Amino acid sequence: MLSFLSLAGCITLGPGRMQNDQLAYSRALGETQKREMLLNIVRRRYADPPTFLDTTQVIAGYSFSRSLSGGYYGYPAAAVSNYLFGQGSMSMAENPTITYQPLTGQQYAENIIRPISPTVIMPLSLGGMSIDTLLRLTAQSIDGLSNVRGLGAGPFGGGSVRFYLLLHDLRQLQIAGAMTIRIASEEITPSVSDKPKKSPKNSASDGNAAGKGEHVYLVLSSTSDNSLLAVQREVRRLLHLAPGAQEAEIVYGPYPKKAGQIAILTRSMLAMLTQLSYEMEVPEEDVHSGRTPPTITQVGIESRPEVMIHSGKSLPDETYTAVHYKNRWYWIDDTDFQSKEAFTMIQVINALAATSHSAGAIVTIPAGG
Incomplete structure (x- = not known):
């Protein structure tokens, strides 16, 4: 019994959770930023303003509780057997707190509207x-x-x-x-x-x-x-x-x-997103109905847009990133390296454009057991 109690008291969460959570939150933030950028391109095609919501802080809080009780009953009478009993319980909970900050006012003008x-x-x-x-x-x-x-x-x-x-x-x-x-x-x-x-x-x-x-x-x-x-x-x-x-x-x-x-x-970032939006694939019925203008065709030696964005009622098996907008899916194909490279370049430029920007996202993972 004492050995079991000692083992339960040595359990810690910090190191193990840190190894998993640092990469997990990093991947989640990266995927969210890709979908946000793609959604803003699609929104611009339909005359909606781009909206950026920055993740400024992530606090991953954990709680771990355990209890154990036991005892031994002994009877001197030969007819009643001696016996040992015990019971235990253990619970764990994760309560992350994520803080978002919208891009507005002067910060929006500096980061989105002014040329770089x-x-x-x-x-x-x-x-x-x-x-x-x-x-x-x-x-x-x-x-x-x-x-x-x-x-x-x-x-x-x-x-x-x-x-x-x-x-x-x-x-x-x-x-x-x-x-x-x-x-x-x-x-x-x-x-x-x-x-x-x-x-x-x-x-x-x-x-x-x-x-x-x-x-x-x-x-x-x-x-x-x-x-x-x-x-x-x-x-x-x-x-x-x-x-x-x-x-x-x-x-x-x-x-x-x-x-x-x-x-x-x-x-500016706004002009870049707008240009990419006019080169993306949209349903023909949206053009005929007046919801969006026709797609711009490439000139000269260029035969395709830098970022090829497809649309459809359903998603293919492999996508680099995808968003759902007005009952239709829009995506970048995972096998289209040129589009992925250009899309990554847009994200890098967007990060450099943030001249009036708060500090990057802070991930806090308590290390206590």
Whole structure:
């Protein structure tokens, strides 16, 4: 009896629960964020505003109780047997507390509506992200070459074929290592007479305090490959750079302010979600009834949208993520790697766009037994 009591008293929950719950909550948060992003894309197609609800805190509380009682009865009479009796009980309960915070007001304007600076977007290509996919998602125009856009641009979205030719060439140079992005920092000392100017969020000119401002440059690396040299010459021509230019600063705007610069008019998160929504698959009856406009067709050398979103009355067996909206399912196929990669890129950009954001989700798991 004493041994059993000692064993029951040594039971602890903390280490075991931590090993399981840290990964379980991480997976749950990741899947929730994917479905929220997909739902916002679908909502934009039907003229609904995007809504973001951040998970700010997760507290996983556990309670464990146990009781044990026993005794021994002995009788001196030979006719009555001696006997031992005992009883025990054990219970465990989990009571998680999850805190959500909606994105509203100034925070909504900063994170969703304002364009994202090229100094934030372009370094993502250094992490292995395809530069053509990155620019198709985030750039509305590059040096006047226009990307496709949503309403008011006709069935082809008003895109320029040369825009896609430029992205194709940049991708070829990126794969071959003949192009890269360089980041340079410099000290910024504000002047008392300086007046605040509106600029894309996360840009080097944001803020009034002294600090470090970042400049981003497109660098055409040296190569002896004649085919790559020809691609570099075509890139310089499309970007109106000097024939021997090895690098050019990337700035925000529709056109460069001075020679030797590359101007990128970037999109906001709202514009990115809206553009993806106009390229997704929707039921024909919704278009004919006026619930949503027709799907925008790709132009030039592009034959498909960056993120292919399908729709149907029922889900296929394998999906990367899926949401149910107005009696219909919308999903991204799990076998479509290009769509999954671009969709992940959107989530990364959304995280970078959070300039006025509270701290990330805190998961608290009590370790007491």
